[in-house]
Every structure is written in structure tokens, then in C-alpha cells.
Amino acid sequence: MSKYAAPLKDMRFALYDVLGVEALFARLPGGDSATRDLVDAVLDEAARFTGQVLAPLNQTGDQEGCHFEAGQVRTPKGFKEAYAQFAEGGWNALTAPEAYGGQHMPETVGAVVKEMIDSANLSWGNYPLLSHGATEALKQHGEEWQREVFLAPIIAGRWTGTMCLTEPHCGTDLGLLKTKAEPAADGTFRVTGTKIFITAGEHDFTDNIVHLVLARLPDAPPGTKGISLFIVPKFKVARDGTQGERNSLACGSIEHKMGIKASATCVMNFDGAEGYLIGQPNKGLTAMFTMMNTARIAVGYQGLGLIERAYQNALAYARDRLQMRALSGPKAPQKPADPLIVHPDIRRMLLTQKAFAEGGRVLGYYAATLVDVIERSADPAERQRADELLGFITPIVKAMLTEAAQECTYNALQVFGGHGYIAEWGMEQLARDARITTIYEGTTQIQALDLLGRKILQLQGAGLRHFVEEISAFCHAQQANGEVVEFIKPLAELTQEWIGLTQEIGKKAMTEPEEMGAAAVDYLFYAGYITLAYFWARSVAAADASSHPDDFKQAKRHTARFYYSRILPRTRAHLTAIRAGADSLMAMPDALFG
């Protein structure tokens, strides 16, 4: 069975030493209550809960899966009880607004807890995940009575939320959706249609489930401009908050999936179900994107969580398993063979995981600090900058951490050899669970189009500009720091190259729109690797400036060197691929593909 213990030391390093959240929280309005002592206590307790309650249910949950019968979903043994403990512990309320019973802790603290949950039990984590998205959408777009009626029970954990977007014929292309909403005389709406791939659409955790459903009003314009968002609860809820009879909606079936088997993925049939409109008619996509952006970062944390768990187990196995002698002579001569960790390529696979786990952690938490600034800063200019940066970094967080999760779970399984392929050790589950993360909440392809097409080319790259300025300021400040300077030169050069490459693509895309699409995924990886290089350089600088012991500093430095010398060169391949241009993909007539 694969094991998990929260990497509290590295989490705190990322928070306090690299990202300086202690000072950040202290200066943000309402953040000063999140003292280091309190945050540490929260993380200790989260480590205990995720390690002792959630982690042991990960493999059994995978083996048992969810069961569906007569419209009901039965989650695996122990899942419901773990959720009850979670709700009772107030974890659902951690970052939620105080007005509705929340503790209003910074989102950055929530991000760390989220990483732990996803390491411990990704499938289980999907049930409360969507409640967080629903909370955000209601917070920002709901009417006051809607917030009062729906937020409190969700935040208390008595109800959960869902996002109902996808239909059988459309996932990425929401403009095609057909679900209808007819206004009723009492101001409610009757929602009719079929939604698929609805995570936690039905389960046995709570009394009620609040579906946030995209649908079309009668006479809505076609495409994405005619989509509205509705609250459609499983059991009807009156405007005074009283829960009523069962609504006209039901789970029709659950999917049999490659992984996240303990997470119920539902077909939801709405048959004139009663719902309320959220926000303005035909503006549903805006509200949905509030949830979606939150969910995209959250899926990035899923990737991070899987990388961490994969690494912990691969490292333990590499230290324990004896196989072959080191090329340079026995390292454990008293034993029948040397441990796997002596072999160079085993180390390459371990260091790849370590580099993505620790570098990815800083990247992931960095995004969360931006959310805190946006939500709390009193300075509009600071809020705007953070918002532009967050828009820019979100597709990188989502796509890089989930793509890295593919590579790292591959590597971890490979370290185990044949034992990685059998269920017993739990490594193959990590690979299966990871596989959904590059798909849901927008595929890597969609993230790439969002980054290059929307965030950079359409929005004139404000977020990229801020980010490059930040890197340049860091390089400038560190250029005389002998402990870091080996990373500063390549980082500064790559950053310059990045700006030039972006202009190059922008210019080509002005006359030939396919150039953007042809570059997008390679560009995303290119940008992602440089982004991680920046956070690795910052990590080395932060470690050096910290009071951590020398061993810790050395480990950061060696891992950064590994990253710079063996991972970062991938930018060369992506650069060349980008420069090959659209012709390399578009010139072949469709008929010739096969």
C-alpha cells in the first residue's frame, strides 16, 4: 500500500521562506488573524486528518469504487464517515466568508490543506472540491438571499455543490449546450436536460446537493452568449431556506473510469427541475468561469498532490529494494546488492519527481497568494496586478502540474518495476488517478489556448508583463549573490528569449490565426519550464537566506541544479517545435491522415 505523510517542512519552507506569507497575511486586511502560530496549528491538524483518516481510505476506495442502484450512489466504506469528521472539524469552512459561518483563513492556507487532501485521497477530495467552487460562484454572483440560504449549509458541510456543464455532445464547446430553463410564474425556472461527467452529482454524504447548472432560457441567443446559470438543488429549497420535497432530477448512472473510482462521476437528468437563476440572464458563462478558475487551480493541486505521494513512495522503495551493484563499485558491500537509489537513472527519475513536487509547490502556492491579494488588498492597483497575474498563471498551474503528474507517476511506477504495475503497492492507482487531471476542468489544449490566445495575445499580455518584471527584478536583486548566481544568468537569458518568442508568435498570428493554435501547447510547456526555473532560483535564494540547516540548503541547490541541467533544456525542443509553425500541422490535407 502506498503511504503518505504531509511534507510539512517543505510546505512551510514554500509558504514562509519563499513566498513570505507571514508578512503578506499581516499586511492584508483581515489577514492578520492568520498568524504563523495559527497557520502552523491548522497545517499540523490537516496533516493528522489527511494522513490518518483520508490516506488509509485511498486504496480501499479505489478497489471498492462507487456503486449505483436505483438512482442512489453508495460511496466506498469509510468515505461518508470521513466526510462527517471533515465537516465537523470545520474544514469546509476554512477559507469561507465569516458572514456565512466560515473562518475566512487565507486561500493560501486552503491551498496547502488542498494539496494534503489530494495526496491523501484524490477521489475523496472531489466531493468537497466542488462545494468550494459553488461557494465562490454564489459569493460573487448570487443574490443576497441566495447566499444566505445556500452558502451557510454548504460551508457547514451539510450540503455539497456541483458544477453541471458538460452534455453528451459538448464538453469544451459549451456554446453547443441544449439544456433548457423555462421561467415559471413564481419566479423560479424549470430546468430540463441531460448533463454528463458530473463529479459528486449524487452521493451519500449529505442530505442535499446543490447543482449549479448551465442552461438556455427560451429565446436565448445561440452559442455561448445565450447561457445562464441556475441553482437546482436535489431537494427543493424555499427562499426562506426550508428544505422541501425531492426535485425533478436524478442520477441516471455513474461512469466506469480508469481511475478516481471512488469519486462518483454522474449522468444527471433534469426533468423540469425547479431552480433559481444566478446573476444576469445569458451571463451564465461569466459566473461559471468564477467556479472554473477556482477549479482549474484546484486541479493543479491535484497534480501536485499526486506528484508528492508518488515521490514519497518511490524514494522509500529506491532506498529499500536491493538490485544490482553501483557502476562505480558496491555501495552496500555487506548486503547482497545495492539499493536502487545508487543507480544514476533511478536518481534521475527521483530527482525529476522531487524537482516537480517542490518547485510545483511554490508555483501552486504562489497562485494562491494572488487570490488572497485579490480578495483582501485595499489597494486597487495591487488587486488589478494580482488579478492579471492570476489569469496568466492559472493555465500554467493547471496544465504544468497535471502534465508533470503524468511524468512523475510514470517515473514512480517505473522505479517499482513490475511491482509498480500490480495493484498491491498502490503505485498504479496514482498513475490512473493522475490521468484525469489533464482532461477535466479544461484539457491541457484548452489551458494552452487560454494562456497564449486569451491571456497573452488578446489581453496584450498584462499578466506575462508583470511576471517577467517580477523575474527581472529578482534576477537584478540576486545578481551579486554568489549562492544563486549560477541560476540567474540562464534564467535572465531565457526570460528575454521568452519575450522575443512571444512577440514572434504574436506577429505571425496576426496574419495567420492557426499559428497561435499550432504554437499553444509547446508554448505552454516552454513557459511552464521557465516559470518553474524562476521558482527554483527563488527557492535556492530563500533557502540560503533562511535559518534552515546546511543539509536543507544543499538539497535545494542540488535539486535546482538538476532541474536547470536536465529538465530546463526541454525548452530547446519546444522552442524549435514552435518555430516550425502552423504548416507543420496544417499542411497535410485531412483526408491523408489515414
Place this chain on the structure above:
Amino acid sequence: MSKYAAPLKDMRFALYDVLGVEALFARLPGGDSATRDLVDAVLDEAARFTGQVLAPLNQTGDQEGCHFEAGQVRTPKGFKEAYAQFAEGGWNALTAPEAYGGQHMPETVGAVVKEMIDSANLSWGNYPLLSHGATEALKQHGEEWQREVFLAPIIAGRWTGTMCLTEPHCGTDLGLLKTKAEPAADGTFRVTGTKIFITAGEHDFTDNIVHLVLARLPDAPPGTKGISLFIVPKFKVARDGTQGERNSLACGSIEHKMGIKASATCVMNFDGAEGYLIGQPNKGLTAMFTMMNTARIAVGYQGLGLIERAYQNALAYARDRLQMRALSGPKAPQKPADPLIVHPDIRRMLLTQKAFAEGGRVLGYYAATLVDVIERSADPAERQRADELLGFITPIVKAMLTEAAQECTYNALQVFGGHGYIAEWGMEQLARDARITTIYEGTTQIQALDLLGRKILQLQGAGLRHFVEEISAFCHAQQANGEVVEFIKPLAELTQEWIGLTQEIGKKAMTEPEEMGAAAVDYLFYAGYITLAYFWARSVAAADASSHPDDFKQAKRHTARFYYSRILPRTRAHLTAIRAGADSLMAMPDALFG
């Protein structure tokens, strides 16, 4: 459900146009009976059998899996009957020696059939696969009576074979194995020990199963120099061929695996089981490597087969599924959205699969032509050259095609989006099945050490030298061919760089052995990408010189251009990673990994 139809046109193109097997077979002793008409008829029939009999059992086999009860393995519904048809059709005998009932067709023809089997049903293909390896080992190392007694029933398909190497504490490091063989007074041996991960160790296809078991004789020297090979049948077999009572061996359990669920992976317990020694005492590894090399190439074909099937289905889906409009304006204005195939990154993922499927096919079959030359050529110099080339190319075939299978099944699943992740469409099975191929019969890491450490540095790179000469001769011959010249220059330059890089590593490894291990996996990819670039250039030249229609030639050219501009640049990243040297992996003390 995922579909499969053998790509006969491209298979024939690889065989006849690129590799010129018609002329090759005609000039090899005993090969002239393999006329083009006969080969075509065999391939047509194999396409029918694999498409109609095996392919429909792929998904049902995965869902049902193997069942184990009281020492018996029950294979999924239809598997046993399909095997009976296979044996009756003489497929087991296709390439086997005539003296024991075989048809002695060239191994190259067997390779094409193998690709079809693996595309159609990888799990099922594992049952006859090991018989092929056992046939090779008996052919080359068995005594005449052993060949007579064991080969005929295996070739007729009445018995199957296994390879029993791995033990719980050792897979890669066979020097650690503990299974014992005690000589008995009658010249037989009593084998005792536990073997794990034994593919087809027990099943319900045949009356008897012939285990080839590695074990130690009493007083054998420690390590790999004290290993002998034994034939240990499930039911005892006398020297006159009569089948006797049940032997003292049993399947203890089967593994629950990520994929190839319909392939029985067995724990085999030998408890004083009666067996015969094959070949010389303590020379078992040599005999085992005969099977192993055959099996490694065969696993390469498994990778190829999965790539082909993944591509066929991803392409069909990309043509059918409507989602979003093309960036350059609607391509199917009469439909509600454009098909996926209009989107650049969908094309990138499809072209990646196409490039690996078709380029990999030529690479795979090329290796098989070498086997035919080794087995049949009357010219010792030609045989030696082919043998050295085969030794060199085997780890590339095994590792590149199986690693490419990871990437291609990833891409195919990604094209399907959420539908790829659910069992219904069959795409996630391909990814799960693919995952074992970089592990069994030697991990990618072992292939890399075999290529760089053994085949190149230890054996003074004879195979590499032949291969580079072959590429150079091709480049020289084609340099004035305007249809191919765009590929010749980069290919020739990369080949020169490859030689230089090899010398560079060799020099460093002379003083620091870890340099070899630190370079090996990146070197394998580097070499593999150049190898495929060579076969792509040959494919374009062959298409151009052929009577295929223009569309076919254009498709080859566009795919080659895609490969050269968007895949081959990965050599830049591998080159830089190699040059980072051993320090980047070895400098960090073990204790600092986490």
C-alpha cells in the same frame, strides 16, 4: 468500444517498398518459398483472424479478467476458443522450423502478424508469445531429444511455454536468484523455489505448459555465473514424449494489475518439480538471453500494436466529434461546430501517433529482417553484421516503441477528452495495457544500459558502426534526390553529431563509470529519435520511388516533415541533459533526497 483493422497497406509498404523484403526473401536460402503472393495471403488471413476473432475479445477480456481458484486459472470468455482457432490455423507454426512441424516462414512475416495480434488483443497475445521464446531457446540450446519431445507440441499449439526468471526479491538482478535444482539419480533434476510475474504460468488453453526455469545447481558459483536453465513441464514428460502425471509445481495466485488483465500473471511455486537441464550447467543465462532478445523485440511490437490501435481510434473520433470552430474560420459551416481534426493541437497529437506508428513499423520490421538474415544467410560475414546490428537495434526497438506507446496512448486518450477516461470507449484500456511494456522483459533503464554500456561501449560499437555506415550510404545515395534532400542534410548532421557524442561519453566513462549510467536513458532516446528519422527519410524515398498514388506519397512526406520539425528537436534536450554529466545525478548525497 475501440476498433481495429490491420493497416495492410502501410504494412506492405514497409515490407516491400521500404525494406525490400521480396528481394531479400528470394535470395535467402529457404526464403524463396515466401513469395509476395504467399506473404500477402498470410497477411490477409492474419488481418481477418485478428480483426474478427481477437479484436472483439479485447475489451470483454479486460472487463472480465482472469479468475483464479484452487490452483486453476480461468481465462476470459472466448479466449480459449480463439486460441483453439489460432492453433488450428497453424499460426503457432508460422515461423517455426519445418523439422518440428513448422512452416518456416520468415520472421519478418511473423513480425507483421505479431503486430496485428498485439493491436487486436495484447493480453491474449501474451499466451502464444512465450511459446515463441521457448521455441527459440529449445531450438538453439536444447538437446536433439528435447527438441523432438517438446518442440512439436509447442509448435502445434498443443502446449505453451513460459519463461520463469523473476523471484520476489529479484527481477532485473538475476544474480540474486535462489531457486534450486538438485540432480536426481535418473538424470533429471528436482526444482524448488518461487517465481513471480510469470506470464501465462497457468491457463486453460492447453493440456500442458512447459516452464523454462532459471535455477541454481548445488555448489553453483554465486551470482549470474551459477545459473542454469531447466525445462519443467506442468505434467511430466518422459524422454519418449509420453505425458505423465502432474508435476510438483502449482500456480499460487495471480496478480491484480493495472492492465493486461486478461493475461494471467502468475506466482509459480516449484516444490521439487521434475525437470531437465537445457544446455550446459551454469550457462543458463546465455540460453535465457536467446529467449529474452526475442521477447524484447516482441514487446517492442506490442508498443507498436498499441500505437496503431490508439491512432486508428483517435483519428476516427477526431473526424466525427464536433467541437468549436477552427481558428481560421468554420470548416464545416453546415454543422453546429467543426470536427476536432481542424484544431492544430489535435493534429499535433494525431501526427505524433501517425509518425510513431508508421516510422516505428519500419524500425520494428527492420529488426525482423536482421533475424532472417542471421537465421538464413549463407554468408558468415553478412550473418555477423546482421547479428551485431540486431544486438544494437534490439534495445532501441524495445524501449522506443514502448515509450512511444505511452505517449501515443496518452495522446489518443487526450483526443477523446473525458470520453477517453471512461471504460466504454476502450481508450483507457490501451493506456493501461501499454504501461507494462516499458517494464517487462527489461525496463527502459535496462535497455538503455544494454545499448550504451554493453552494445556500444563494451563491444566497441560494432552495431552502431554498421548502422551509421548504412545511414551514411543512404544519405550519399539520396543527396541528389530532390524529393528527399530536405531530410538528408539534418539526418547526416545528426548522425555525425551522434558519433561525436558517443565518443565523448565513452571517453568520460573510461575514468568515471557512472557517466555511462547517467547518460544511458537520454542517450537511448537521442539515438532512438535519430533512428526513426532515418527510417522516415527512407520511407519518403521509398514512397517516391514506388507506384503508390500521389496522395500516399504526400502523406508520407507531410508526416516526415512533421517528425523532423516537431519530434526530432527533442534530441536537443537529450543532448544537453547528457552533457550535464553524472554530477547532475550523483552529487546530491542519498540522505538529502527527502
